[in-house]
Amino acid sequence: MKSELRRTHHCGELSTAQIGETVTLCGWVHTRRDHGGLIFVDLWDKEGLTQVVLNPQIDQLAHQNAQSLRGNYVISVRGQVRARPEGMVNPKLNTGQIEVYIDDLHILNTSKTPPFSGWEDQEVSEALRLRYRYLDLRSEQLQKNLKQRYRISKVARNVLDRHGFTEVETPMLTKSTPEGARDYLVPSRVNPQKFYALPQSPQLFKQILMVAGLDRYFQIVKCFRDEDLRQDRQPEFTQIDVELSFADEATIFRLVEEMMAEIYQEVLGITLETPFPVIRYQDAIDRFGSDKPDLRFGMEIVDLGDVVQGTNFKVFAEVLASGGQVRALNVKNSAEALSRKMLDDLTEIARTYGAKGMAWIKIQKDELQSPITKFFEKEMLDRLIDRMGGEVGDTIVFIADTPKVVADALAHLRLALGHQLKRVDTSQHRLAWITDFPLLEYDEEAGRYAAMHHPFTAPAGDDLGKMTSDPGALTARAYDLVLNGNEIAGGSIRIHQRDVQNRMFELLGIGAEEADEKFGFLLEALEFGAPPHGGIAFGLDRIAMLLAGADSIRDVIAFPKTQKATCLMTQAPSTVDLKQLRELKLKFDLS
C-alpha cells in the first residue's frame, strides 16, 4: 500500500495523548486559511476535524503544495502532533488542544467548487440537496442519522438472533396480488406479456416459512408500494419483518417490548418502561379520535350526545337525529392564547377532514364567549360545561358530524392544539399497543367488505359461524405499535387453517377460483400442516426518523425519492431504449 494511504488516525480522535507522535491523516479540505507564510487547513473526515499546519520551516515542499489546495480537495498528510501554543486552543473543536505539523502532503484528488457545502448550516433547497446527495450526506446530521439507523437495525438483529430467529431472504421478483397497495411491476423477458411485482411485504413467504418449520423468521427488507408519497412515506421502504410459530399475542408483545427497550437503551441511552400499555381500537378512537394516538399529552375527547339531546341548536340536533355524534375537546387554560385567527385556522383543519364547521366556547371570568351559546338553555350549558370539566380560562371546541368525521377532525384538532399550545412533552417517548381492530371495514365504493389489516389476519374467537352471520362485528387478532402518535409496527395472528382462510376470502368477495389463482400456493401450503403463527413488521425508516428527531423519513434514507417518486441524483425513472422494450415485447400505447 502506498504510504500516504496508511492512515494512522481519523481526524477527530487526536488529543493531547498523541503529542509527539507522527501521524498520517486522510480527509477532505474543510477550510483553508492561508496566511502567506503559514497555512492552516481544517481536515475533515467522518470522525471530525483536525487543524493541520503547513510551515515552510518544517517542510518547504509541503507548504508550497498546500498553496494550491482548495475546499473539498482530498488529501493525505503526515506530520507530528503538537500541543497548540498558549492561547491558541480552540474549544469548539474536539481536537482543539492539538494541531499537526505537516512534513508530507499528497493531493489525492481535486474538487470542483460544490454548489453548497454539507458542512455549513446554511439552508439549501431540498431539490439541490437531493441532486447532490453525496454533498448533503457529508453533513453531521445526516451522517449521524445513517449511523444511528444502522445501530437500530443491528440491535434488532441481535435481539432476534438471541431469541432463535433466522434471517431468511425472500424474492424481490414475485407475484402481483390483489388487495392492498398498487404494485410496482417488472416485465418478464422470457415470459412475454407477464409481469412480476415487487413485494409490498414478504407476508405470504413468511407464512409459508412457518409451514416449512423455520419456526422463527425475520428479515430486514425493502418493500415497495406504488402510492403517493408523504413526509413519512416513500415508495420503497424498509421493514423489520418478523414471524413466529406457536406464538400468541403475549409472546409477540414481550419480544417486541424487549427489542424496542434494547434499541432505546443502546441507541439513545433511554430506559423504556415495559410492558407497553394496551389500548383497544375503539377506546383509542373514542378518546383520541385516532388509532395511533399521541399519548404525550391529554386533551381527550368527550362525548356530549346525551347532554345536548333535545337542544334547539339545529346543527347539533340534526346531527344527532341522523345518528351522528357531538363530541368536544376541553383545551385547558387557552382562552387567552387562542385568537380568533387561530380558531379560524383550526376550523380550516376541521374542514380538511370533512367537518362542516367547528363550534367553540371560551369560558371567560364573567361570561361565556361563543357564537353558539345563544342557542342553548342555561341549564343545558351548565351540564355541558360540567361534563367537559370546564373552568375559567378553558376553551371547548366541538365537532358534530358522522362518527368518522368527528373522530378524524377532533384527532387532528387535538394534535394541532397540542403542538401550537406546546402541550406536547417532546422529551417523552410514549409507546402503546393498539388491539382489537375490526376485522373488516365496509368499502362503500366497492360495495363489499375489505380486510382492515390484511386477508390473512385471524378473527378473534375462532367463531366461524359469526363470520357469516355478522361479519362487520368481527374483531381481528391484529395489533399496531404506536410511538408518539406514529404507527411504527403492525401485525397479527394469522389464519392457519384452510377452511377459515376460505371463509375469509368469501367475506371479501373473492371467489374460490380467484382465490386459487391469486393465493393458491398459500392455501395449498395451509393444508400441509401449517402451525399456528403470527408476526409483526416494523417500519424501520419511521423508527429511525423518530429516534433521530428528524422531520422527514428522507433524512434517514441515504438516497430518497421526491414527492413525485423521482430520484434527482440519478434522474430515475427514465426512458429506455426501444431495443429494451422490444426484448420485453412491450410497446407504448400512444393513443
Add this chain to the structure above:
RNA sequence: GGGGUCGUAGUUCAGUUGGUUAGAACGCUGGCCUGUCACGCCAGAGGUCGCGAGUUCGAGUCUCGUCGGCCCCGCCA
C-alpha cells in the same frame, strides 16, 4: 385526481404603484499577509429573474399556461 406554498448570481435572499445599468451577504478567482480557526485586507468575475405565451410604449413585478421542490386531502390491506 384535488388544495396550498415556493422558484431572482454558485448558495441564501432583497428588489417600491409596471420604468434608466437587477442589488446584498456568503461562496468563487487573483494579489498581500507566520497564529488563524466563519482569519483579515485589496481587487475582480459571476444573471435564460424556472420555462412558454399574453397584456403593455415598457414585465423580475400583472394575466394565463407549463415544469420542478415541499406540505396536505384522496390513496397507502
